[in-house]
Amino acid sequence: MYIGEFLLWFGNSIKASSRKKMKMGYFNGDMMLSEVEKDYTKQSVSNNPRPIGPYYAYNDRYLEIRGGMFENFRGIITWISLSIFLLVGYFSFSFLRIFYYLLYPQYYPFSIGFSFYLGLIFFFFVSAVMIYLLIRYFRYVYRLELFTIRHIRVRFNRVTQQVYIQRPKYCGGTVVFKWQHIMPANFGETGSDMGGTNMVNLLSFHPYKTGFPVAHSVGIGKNTYCAQDYKDEWEFIRRYMEYGPDNLAKPRLSTHLPLPLHGLGGHIKPMLKTVKNAKSVLVTMMMLPVFVILLPLYTAGYFISECLCWQPRWPKVIRQAGKAGKPTPKETQLSDYPPAVQQAILDSRLEWGVRDDQTGKLVDYGNS
Structure with missing residues (x-):
């Protein structure tokens, strides 16, 4: 991440x-x-x-x-991204399937009614919007993992x-x-x-x-x-x-290379720390089922992320x-x-000031 x-x-x-x-x-x-x-x-x-x-x-x-x-x-981002990819795939596949029904109606034993055309328009519009949002904006999210x-x-x-x-x-x-x-x-x-x-x-x-x-x-x-x-x-x-x-x-x-257990250590350690700091046995018993579910999900997500990267x-x-x-x-x-990034970096350079220990005044070290 x-x-x-x-x-x-x-x-x-x-x-x-x-x-x-x-x-x-x-x-x-x-x-x-x-x-x-x-x-x-x-x-x-x-x-x-x-x-x-x-x-x-x-x-x-x-x-x-x-x-x-x-x-x-x-x-975490991996599972969120895969869920969104799956949703986009579902709407796109539904559009293609209805389009195929309309293109070759002779192969199907049911009549093609107005609802098929309405569904075609609906799935085309939704899938087109989702694909656009995925490419235009969501790529800034899924590329983090x-x-x-x-x-x-x-x-x-x-x-x-x-x-x-x-x-x-x-x-x-x-x-x-x-x-x-x-x-x-x-x-x-x-x-x-x-x-x-x-x-x-x-x-x-x-x-x-x-x-x-x-x-x-x-x-x-x-x-x-x-x-x-x-x-x-x-x-x-x-x-x-x-x-x-x-x-x-x-x-x-x-x-x-990606290995299934790479993410296990990073995820299990904070969970064990939480259990250790639990104030009572009852709280610990209530948290354990959550960890049993979350730990495999985190570990699998980590492994999938590694496999889909290089x-x-x-x-x-x-x-x-x-x-x-x-x-x-x-x-x-x-x-x-x-050039555009250079100017943006120069605009941010004043954030990195250095102050004299005795006077507390800013030191001019060529970054102003």
Whole structure:
């Protein structure tokens, strides 16, 4: 489910005119100068670095982990979309069937009356409207889980000291940033203790560091209720990038291919947490039947979503990055986007202000 990534990119790239029509204001993402100046890649935050994953690749050159927020809800949009597809298919099939009756009445033992013509008009009108709405508008919904990239991937290349994020185009596309510019958002100075929130590990790239007008954020790994998990996995990645894979536990690699049980862990964990926090045995007994029904539905929806998506290859320059004699991918720049998107991003740049720690005044760092 890419609703989180879509909303983040939508907020950064929506046109000023569209923002005005939708009565959307600009938010205040101001941060303190000490927060954005700090190099978070040099500070240890855990004595227990752990590869929680899921990881797709791990070698001397790079490691690759699954990205994406709200993966634990994946499957909901899939079932909604399939239900709408089925409804559109029913009306379209009904129109074609009546049309066939009228075209070859000699093959059927019943008379063709006025009701058939009325039904033909009705099903044609309804199916035409639904197909139009499906193509014109609903594609912005079902593409969050269907007919899109199977999983967002984040690759950390320790040779080039870069981070590559592979996302759908409607979520900002594939981007390249320097490793030294990364900022953990779930703990430390840039965030708060996120324990108990069932979130993934959030990482960001602030414009103060990158020079890109707006911030880019990405969630990596599994959802967790334990704040220490964020620190342990970040520390694992940090040590890999800074010192290499020696003295680090090798992560178990996951497959890109869809598997029926991929969605089980993400869905069963919050359900077990709900049962654990139930105030009485009676409440627990009342919730169990709901979970018994919802868990298979969520898991099946997740699997169907994976099957109806694909996992594209990285661009060649990223696949070869870090090999001897191969070029280093250039960092993402504003000019990489279409002119209309560039202007929308520039209109949003004032949201990412930086304030002086002593005076509280905005710092001019070329983003105004």
